Structures are given as C-alpha cells and as structure tokens.
Amino acid sequence: MTVSNRDLALRMAELARATAMPRSLMDILADVTSAATELIPGVDVAGVLLVGKGGAFETLAPTSDVLFEIDQLQMKHVEGPCVQAALDETVVRTDDFREDQQWPKYSPEVVKLGILSGLSFKLYTADRTAGALNLFGYQADVWDGEAETVGMVLAAHAAAAIIASREGDQLQSALTTRDRIGQAKGIIMERFNVDDVQAFAMLRQLSQDSNVKLSDVAQQVIDTRGS
Template identity: 70%
Template sequence: MAELARSLRRDRSLEDVLAEVTSAAVELIPGVDTAGILLVKRGGFDSLAVTSDLPRELDVLQMSFQEGPCVQAALADTVVRTDDFRDEPRWPQYSPAVVEIGVLSGLSLKLYTDDLTAGALNLFGFQPRRWDVEAESIGTILAAHAAAVIVATQHEHQLNAALLTRDRIGQAKGIIMARFGVDSVRSFDMLRQLSQEANIKLIDVAQQVIDTV
C-alpha cells in the first residue's frame, strides 16, 4: 500500500496506476481471481485496468441489463457483496448470466470521484466466497487510492483545458484589438456578443476569429 501511495508522486499514467490497484487486489485479497474498474459517465462507460478480459465482459452485461453489483456500487451503495451468484436474487438477469460464464462471487466497492463520473472497483472469484472484514477493508483502501488518482487526473485535464481556453480567447481579443482599434474590455464584449447572437460557445467564436488571420 505504501508503494501504491508513492506511485501518486511519480510521473505515471492513469492507466499504469489503476493497473497496479487491480493487480494488488488480486494479490492481496484471497478469493479474487480477476478485477477491474468500471466508470459510468454521461453517455457511456469505461472498463479500466482489467486483469483479464472477463471484467470488461461483465461490465457490458451489467450496462446492457442495467443491473448488477458493479453498477449498484458505482451509482448507489458503498460496498456490494455477493458470496454466491447462484443464490443471488437481486439481479435476476445478471446473476444467471455470470454463473454461466463461471463467476460465482463478487465484491464491488464504490469510487468517490465527482458529480459527472461514478465508478466502482470490482473484484470477482471463480468460487463461492464469504467476503470477510479484511477483504472489504483492503478493497476499500484500494478503491480510495484509485478514486484519488482518477480525481487528480480529471482536475489536471480541466486545468489544461481552462488554460487552453484562456489562451485562445486572449489571442482572439488581441486580433480584434488590432483590427478594430478597441481596448481589451471592448474586444471581449464583442466576442461575447457574437457568442450570444450566434448561440455558439465563446471558445468556438474565439477560434473562428483566430482562423481568419
């Protein structure tokens, strides 16, 4: 766990760090045969850091059925345990499907990310398993680590996008100032007026101005 925490301070990709999280889950938690991370976003979902093809297949099933432990953990409950899918009545379509594939137990833990993205760390076993407090505790720590990395990456992308937007608007203002002999405030008002009248985002109007040079 200390090594995983130190990985946050290195120049590591999101995929690499999340892959370490799911690999650690398989290594540290008895009964976990495969693992993955499900992110549910507006308009779709992503299966990340899977240790085999199976978690991705299970994610597709759950999103198709709109039921299952991973979806429930991502969108609602903090921890969702299934000791034996053969006796699991909560998901009448999903449970028989995973049993047929060969998955008999599962532990899903919510990732606390942001308002636009919900996620879960999903652990699966090929045998029935009574998940104990130790398994849940280790899984919760790993889930918290994964969520921290995802949130940090999202914030970095948002910051970069904001800087790029500011730079383009600044360029467009400079072009308008030179072309029409107006000051900075007036040039921004002109951009904003164009945006409102054309019902186009301000950044897109700025890009159009830049493209005319």
C-alpha cells in the same frame, strides 16, 4: 493466505506514491487492480467500471478480458454488483452467485463465465460519472471483513486518481481556452486598432449576439485571421 500488515502497509505506500507521481490514469488504475489480486485472497480478476449518463460505460484496467464480458452483462441487464455499487451502495458483497436472488438475469450468466463471488466498491468520482472497483473470484465464500477493508482502501486510491486526472484535464482545458481568447483579442486589437478591454468587449458581444460560447467565438476569429 492472509497478507501481513507490514506487506499491506508497504503496498499501500507504493500506491500512494504512484498516485502522486506524474503517471497516466490507466497506469495508476492498473496498479490498483493488480494490487487487489495480490493483497486480497480470493480475488482472481479485478477492474474498474465507470458509468456515465445515458448508460454509457467503460471498463478500465481489467486484469483479465473476462471483465469486459462481466461489465457488458451488467449494462445489458442494468443489474449486478458493479452497477449497484457504482450507482447506489458503498460496498456490494456476493458470496455465491449461484445462490444470489438479487439479480435474476445477471447472476446465472456470470456463473457461466466461471465467476462465483464478487466484491464491488463505490468510487466517489463526480456527479456526472459513477464508478466502482470490482473484484471477482472463481471460488465461492471467499470474502471476509479484511477483504472489504483492503478493498475500500484500494477503491479510495482509484477514486483519487480519477479525480486528479479530471482536475488536470479541466486545468489544461481552462489554459487552452484562456490562450485561445488571448490570441483572438490580439487579432481584434490589430485588425480594428482597439485596446485589450475593447477587444474583449467585442468578443463578448459577438458571443452574446450569436449565442455561441466565448471560446468558440475566439476560435472562429483565429480561423478567419487570414481572411
């Protein structure tokens, strides 16, 4: 059954509002994968795969536990639509894994799980991490151009949520570091009877001499406050 343009627009608007609200990344990604099963005919299971450096990977917001097995197979063989989409292609479409010749190790094993078709969309996340929104079906030959279009829109929502989450984490980390350095400066000012500029200069000199990050030096000063 094809989803009407009105229903699609309403669902996309809901997702946009959800992305802008103060909700957890996992909740937003769960909305995206759930929407994929609702809006795209032929999608039986959906999830997000993140691939980091060194081959580390993480399966997020799966609509079924079979996604964990699918992702493990791909990382085990270092081949498959999710890996290809995450690292190379923008959209990877497989109409029938039984006839697929691209992934000779992966495809036969995923068919054993009952998966016959797949659509994977690259998530533009960050240089350090690649990602893909992955959709799978228990039937073959179910995808059309509309499925790819809706999938790309959902992938954009997922990528935006991941980027926003990381920016939030980075901001919180920066604020924590600033507070830590400020606290360490206060300790040095009190201990050595110096002003703010001199205290920071002492911290920076300690960092350079010991080849330790400024924030770590500040934490060491805080930890030895009672010494």
